[in-house]
Amino acid sequence: xxxxxxxxxxxxxxxxxxxxxxxxxxxxxxxxxxxxxxxxxxxxxxxxxxxxxxxxxxxxxxxxxxxxxxxxxxxxxxxxxxxxxxxxxxxxxxxxxxxxxxxxxxxxxxxxxxxxxxxxxxxxxxxxxxxxxxxxxxxxxxxxxxxxxxxxxxxxxxxxxxxxxxxxxxxxxxxxxxxxxxxxxxxxxxxxxxxxxxxxxxxxxxxxxxxxxxxxxxxxxxxxxxxxxxxxxxxxxxxxxxxxxxxxxxxxxxxxxxxxxxxxxxxxxxxxxxxxxx
Numbered sequence: 001x002x003x004x005x006x007x008x009x010x011x012x013x014x015x016x017x018x019x020x021x022x023x024x025x026x027x028x029x030x031x032x033x034x035x036x037x038x039x040x041x042x043x044x045x046x047x048x049x050x051x052x053x054x055x056x057x058x059x060x061x062x063x064x065x066x067x068x069x070x071x072x073x074x075x076x077x078x079x080x081x082x083x084x085x086x087x088x089x090x091x092x093x094x095x096x097x098x099x100x101x102x103x104x105x106x107x108x109x110x111x112x113x114x115x116x117x118x119x120x121x122x123x124x125x126x127x128x129x130x131x132x133x134x135x136x137x138x139x140x141x142x143x144x145x146x147x148x149x150x151x152x153x154x155x156x157x158x159x160x161x162x163x164x165x166x167x168x169x170x171x172x173x174x175x176x177x178x179x180x181x182x183x184x185x186x187x188x189x190x191x192x193x194x195x196x197x198x199x200x201x202x203x204x205x206x207x208x209x210x211x212x213x214x215x216x217x218x219x220x221x222x223x224x225x226x227x228x229x230x231x232x233x234x235x236x237x238x239x240x241x242x243x244x245x246x247x248x249x250x251x252x253x254x255x256x257x258x259x260x261x262x263x264x265x266x267x268x269x270x271x272x273x274x275x276x277x278x
Contacts, residue, residue: 006178021258023093037174102159110136112161133161175235183242192252197267
């Protein structure tokens with residue numbers, strides 16, 4: 001069994017529990033791929049440089065980062081630092097971890113998007129100069145080779161973006177990166193974040209949606225997902241329609257966050273709840 005774990009990049013997320021759980025799974029003979037975000041580190045670095053981080057909303061209501069050239073340089077630096085720290089943390093717990101970004105071996109590969117559609121002040125606009133991309137291919141052979149040899153890949157954006165005849169590093173969403181990897185490997189996906197799962201009322205933790213198994217459940221889940229959670233549900237859909245059997249959205253700060261998520265905590269979304277037609 002292979003499990004893909006996405007460790008969140010929010011300020012409120014402590015990765016220590018997740019790393020301990022990865023070590024437990026690997027020790028039990030499970031194959032694990034870790035994918036990490038880094039939004040907080042990027043924002044903090046930009047702010048130290050006197051640059052205001054910029055987020056935009058798409059016409060579909062999903063919030064994401066606008067990555068200009070300066071932000072892309074900071075992005076590469078921040079994600080490289082985080083990747084090294086996570087690899088070192090896993091190695092300290094006896095896990096033979098290997099750090100990768102999406103450019104390595106063209107692990108994550110697809111076209112650059114230099115212009116994005118956004119909504120500003122209620123109006124639809126096109127913003128140019130973006131350094132982001134859409135994943136079209138995952139080098140699953142690279143991951144499978146590492147896993148077969150006993151290594152635990154720790155992967156992250158940037159991705160290998162095609163720009164005319166060049167390959168350049170470009171930003172891509174870490175949740176969707178994890179989804180693409182889970183789909184390629186046919187693996188279960190655990191998206192760890194700073195809340196317990198998806199809430200029917202985003203402001204009320206008592207309204208946790210525990211299970212999503214039907215198309216009606218899926219419609220309710222989409223209605224409930226707002227802001228950054230909308231991107232996680234988009235990632236869940238991509239993973240499930242691509243071949244992942246299950247996606248779990250769960251609390252990164254819970255005791256044993258991955259083990260408890262696999263044991264039933266969080267929001268569990270089954271492949272049968274969503275089809276490619278949706």
